[in-house]
Amino acid sequence: MKVLLIYPPRENYIFGITPHVYIEADAGNYQPIGMLYIAACLEKLSGIEIKVLDAHTERYNHEDVKKIIGRFKPDIIGVYFSTYYLKDSLITVENAKNVSPKSYVVAGGPHVALYPKETIDVPSVDCVMVGESEESFSRLAELLASGKSKDIGSLDNVLTKESASNKAPSRGKVNDLDSLPFPARNMIDYKKYSSILTKKNPCTTVITSRGCPFKCYFCSNLESGQRVRYRSPINVVNELEQVIKDYNIYDFLFFDELFTSDKERTISICNEVLKRGLKIRWHCRSRVDVLDEEMVKVMKKAGCRLIQFGIETGNQRLQDVINKKLDLKKVKETVNMVSDYRIYTYADFMFGIPSETAEETRNTLEFAKSLKLDYVAFGMFHPIPGSVFYDQGIKESKFGDFWRDYVVDQAKVIEDHSWTRRDREKFHLIMADAYKKFYFRPGFMIRKLFRIDSLSQMIWQMKSAIRVFSNLILKRFK
Numbered sequence: 001m002k003v004l005l006i007y008p009p010r011e012n013y014i015f016g017i018t019p020h021v022y023i024e025a026d027a028g029n030y031q032p033i034g035m036l037y038i039a040a041c042l043e044k045l046s047g048i049e050i051k052v053l054d055a056h057t058e059r060y061n062h063e064d065v066k067k068i069i070g071r072f073k074p075d076i077i078g079v080y081f082s083t084y085y086l087k088d089s090l091i092t093v094e095n096a097k098n099v100s101p102k103s104y105v106v107a108g109g110p111h112v113a114l115y116p117k118e119t120i121d122v123p124s125v126d127c128v129m130v131g132e133s134e135e136s137f138s139r140l141a142e143l144l145a146s147g148k149s150k151d152i153g154s155l156d157n158v159l160t161k162e163s164a165s166n167k168a169p170s171r172g173k174v175n176d177l178d179s180l181p182f183p184a185r186n187m188i189d190y191k192k193y194s195s196i197l198t199k200k201n202p203c204t205t206v207i208t209s210r211g212c213p214f215k216c217y218f219c220s221n222l223e224s225g226q227r228v229r230y231r232s233p234i235n236v237v238n239e240l241e242q243v244i245k246d247y248n249i250y251d252f253l254f255f256d257e258l259f260t261s262d263k264e265r266t267i268s269i270c271n272e273v274l275k276r277g278l279k280i281r282w283h284c285r286s287r288v289d290v291l292d293e294e295m296v297k298v299m300k301k302a303g304c305r306l307i308q309f310g311i312e313t314g315n316q317r318l319q320d321v322i323n324k325k326l327d328l329k330k331v332k333e334t335v336n337m338v339s340d341y342r343i344y345t346y347a348d349f350m351f352g353i354p355s356e357t358a359e360e361t362r363n364t365l366e367f368a369k370s371l372k373l374d375y376v377a378f379g380m381f382h383p384i385p386g387s388v389f390y391d392q393g394i395k396e397s398k399f400g401d402f403w404r405d406y407v408v409d410q411a412k413v414i415e416d417h418s419w420t421r422r423d424r425e426k427f428h429l430i431m432a433d434a435y436k437k438f439y440f441r442p443g444f445m446i447r448k449l450f451r452i453d454s455l456s457q458m459i460w461q462m463k464s465a466i467r468v469f470s471n472l473i474l475k476r477f478k
């Protein structure tokens with residue numbers, strides 16, 4: 001039995017949400033780690049030949065993907081679906097069925113978790129798998145191998161054309177993360193994965209926990225407000241050690257929603273890294289309310305190089321509006337403390353939160369400038385599917401279910417329903433202005449020079465910055 005897992009080309013981003021100028025094509029490539037987990041589980045079964053095709057990283061277009069499918073002739077084709085690149089996923093499944101009509105086509109990934117019924121209605125899709133799919137994909141392969149395809153529809157988190165009308169699928173969840181094999185990095189060309197922010201490349205991503213205990217109203221993460229599932233420190237560090245041994249990679253990106261949500265575990269992971277003498281560098285995401293100096297001290301020793309914070313707004317009232325509820329005084333203390341430990345600091349902010357005034361927009365920029373930050377990303381608020389704000393907007397008749405309308409008919413244009421078109425252009429200019437005002441400060445530039453630890457990365461970042469800024473100056477927003 002042959003299985004092909006495809007991460008589609010990224011050619012059709014939904015423009016108009018975030019101006020494309022900020023989606024830096026050259027910022028690096030990250031492994032499709034969810035599919036590598038599925039592949040690792042399939043590898044344990046006998047009689048299965050597996051291929052993972054990361055078309056985005058390989059820079060393959062849809063024609064290339066078609067040819068690869070035609071040559072490999074898979075029995076099962078799994079395709080990653082993301083809402084923002086929905087068209088690319090749809091083109092991929094359609095091409096798959098055209099080139100290889102006998103293949104069983106499975107759709108999975110974040111989009112499917114939001115829109116399972118709409119996805120099973122896509123003619124070229126044979127089944128959708130909702131949520132984490134390591135266990136069910138293996139089960140599906142076994143059922144198909146033993147000629148029991150009729151039973152696929154009875155898997156809890158699966159919808160088939162036959163079972164779709166009378167079933168609400170559950171969301172797949174792996175409870176014991178330590179029971180999973182490590183992602184099958186051997187299935188991809190590990191040398192092609194890199195980040196503009198790491199000290200050295202190639203680098204790799206690692207997921208040490210799943211879920212987030214918080215519930216920010218703008219966030220579409222279906223795992224938010226959920227019990228966090230953690231891997232044990234030993235299991236995590238075993239994976240790091242294996243990556244060093246097999247690929248000689250020392251730069252890691254912990255892509256958990258919130259790496260530091262459990263203080264004791266964070267410290268244990270660091271202590272285990274130190275005990276084994278691993279000379280690694282790593283980046284993670286955190287919030288100032290789940291990070292303190294005791295943690296930062298040991299994180300630094302264990303190789304932590306960058307911490308990314310979602311701060312979102314520099315206005316205290318708006319912190320409550322978005323249900324992030326960070327105390328801005330604490331934000332400042334913590335970010336500056338992290339920076340003083342010579343760990344790079346990165347913060348995400350957004351403009352245009354519901355009810356935000358022009359004064360409050362200015363507060364965010366001024367606040368960002370007042371922090372010891374090395375990197376900053378400014379975005380625009382947009383009600384995204386799966387978020388509390390989106391559901392609330394529909395309930396209060398502020399807008400219709402415009403995302404669903406688009407999902408079922410891509411001829412529908414995703415307009416920004418928060419603002420008029422003129423307002424949106426205004427916000428593009430605000431963002432462009434914020435980037436300029438943040439990065440073009442003599443004090444910032446001098447400080448940055450003193451914090452460089454990699455010349456090659458600095459050159460990459462400067463080239464990228466020049467490209468983004470020239471687009472901004474020429475107002476090439478899209």
Ligand code: B12
Nearest residue numbers: 031032034078079082083084108109110129132133220221
């Ligand atoms: C790391 C990350 C990235 C990385 C790496 C992406 C990559 N190569 O995987 C980068 C920074 C590049 C990125 C980019 C973007 N991302 Co992102 N990203 C994440 C993040 C934080 C973690 C993903 C991850 O590795 N999770 C861990 C693994 C184990 O879970 P998983 O990927 O979901 O995989 C499981 C299941 O989904 C399923 N599954 C996955 N693939 C498949 C395939 C098949 C066939 C099957 C059956 C099942 C299946 O099984 C897997 C194993 O359990 C998630 C948030 C989250 N916690 O998931 C957002 C998230 C996936 N990203 C999101 C978004 C919006 C984006 C961008 C559009 C942002 C932008 N404006 O450019 C781009 C688009 C990229 C794309 N084509 O999807 C959204 C997706 C929303 C949606 N409805 O599609 C998420 C959910 C964040 C959010 N809450 O808004 N992202």
Ligand code: SF4
Nearest residue numbers: 212214215216219224
């Ligand atoms: S924005 Fe971050 S902290 Fe807030 S709910 Fe989403 S993942 Fe959790």
